[in-house]
Structures are given as C-alpha cells and as structure tokens.
Amino acid sequence: MFISIIMGGNHIGTKINLVALSGSIRKQSSTQKTLHSLKHFMPEKVDYGIYNVIENLPHFNPELDGDEPPEEVQVYRELLSGADGVIICTPEYIKGVPGVLKNALEWLVSSAELYTKPVAVITASGNGENAHHSLQLNLSMLNANVFEGGTLLISGADSKLNGDGEFVKSEVTASLKLLISKLIEEINKEKSY
Template sequence: METKINIVALSGSSRKKSSTQKALNSLKKFMPNGVEYEIYNGIEKLPHFNRDLDSDKPPVEVQVYRESLSRADGVIICTPEYIKGVPGVLKNALEWLVSSAELYSKPVAVITEFM
C-alpha cells in the first residue's frame, strides 16, 4: 500500500490572481507521484482573531481551516512582503493556529515575494 503525502499550501494574498497564487498553482506541476497537493483558498473568510472565539467550538471557517492543516504532512506558505512584514490576512490566519497547534512539528516552507 502506497503512503500518500499531503501538502497544504497557503497564499498570503487574498487576491485570486496574485503572483503568490500563481506560484502555488505552478508548484502543483512539480509535485511527484504520491503527493496530494491542496491550496487552501479561504484565509480571507477567517474572522479577525479573537481569543474569546477560540473555544471548543470556534467559528466554522476556523474549524474547516484547522481540519485542512491537521490532515497535512507539510505546509507551504507563499506570501508577498508587505510593509516589511506579512499581510494582515496571513498574520490573522496564523494567529488562529497558535492555540490549536496544527503547525507544531510539521515541516513548513515559506516562499517570500519582495515587492
């Protein structure tokens, strides 16, 4: 039985036709056999992080996001540099992962695009 590796990719831009989205789409062509590659395209739907909402039943969008990353064996984040940092939408997405630990002990690759 062949073991599949599951990679989830996140774009740090909420624009559907951003260069980071294009880069993640092109990476799919280079994935070897046995690798499932999914681009999570919902970070703009995540509510603003609020510790009060981060309970046993967080918002549905957060549950879907966390479940996607829970299934991942590795994560690729492709993000533009924005005012010498990361875009707010990506920072917000990462904040939703702090208490739930989906990224702990998983390999994460970061591709940064400098503007």
C-alpha cells in the same frame, strides 16, 4: 473552500498530503501563481491543495477561540491537521506579513496544527526580505519545522512570471523544484521515525 490541484495515483498508505496557504488573496497575484506553478514539481504520490479562502477566517479573537470556534476556523484547522506538510507563500506588505496571513497564523496558536510540522516558506514579492524574516519568526513561535533548505525568497516575483503564470527564469523553477523535494524529504524523514 479547498482547491485540490493534484490527485496522486493509487498510493494508499504512502500518499503525502500537502496544503498551501497564500498571503495574498488577490486571485491573479504572483503569490497565487507561484503556488499554482508548484503543481509541476509534485511527485505522483502527493496530494496538493491550496486553501484559498483564508479571507473567510474571522479576525482572531481569543474570546472566540473556546470549545467551539467559528466553523470556518474548524474546517481550516482540520485541513492543516491532516496535512503532512505545509507550504506558505506570501508577498510583503508594509515591511511585514500581510494581515490576512498573520491572522490565519494567529488562529493556530492554541490549536497547534503546525507544531513540529514541516513548513516550506516562499516569499514572492517586490523585495520581500522583511516579510520573509518576519514569517519565519511567526512560524518559530508556532514551533513549526522550517527545515534547512525550506525557505525561498523570490524578489521581483511579478516580473519573473509570464502571462501563463509560469516562472520564466530557469533558476527560479530550479529553486522551487528543490524546495519541494526538500519538503518531501523532510516529511519522509519524520514518517520513518
């Protein structure tokens, strides 16, 4: 399932399509809340959706990755293929990227949907430094475009969110806002080539 949060106005031909992936499948998670909070910073011309069934992807197995991969994988790949940019938000689990997200990224090795695509990376975790670094390594292997200004580490994320799932500290919201504007800037740069 793909939850589209924002439908932009009538900007046929100029719309920007952003797809987000969450490294936590806990529905009330800090990561999911962070991705939902981003809707406030999206310009009208952006369609923003969260692919929130990452757990339905089968365990990556090269033997399944033939001419006809599993249907869920095909849907996931098509969604990313149509995206102008991607936002990945993750917590840290045992000093790295949660298995469910790593698995989702492994499905993109042969099909290369993230190849040169602008990808913004947010780690929202207890500490998170290791996952933040590790995810960027994973993305470099996929040749994703993790551009300058396109990464944000939010340590202690849980304590910075209020009951409505919004960040209470203005420096966090300012950083998220800046991250989104940099992502859109990067996409527009690529589109103008």
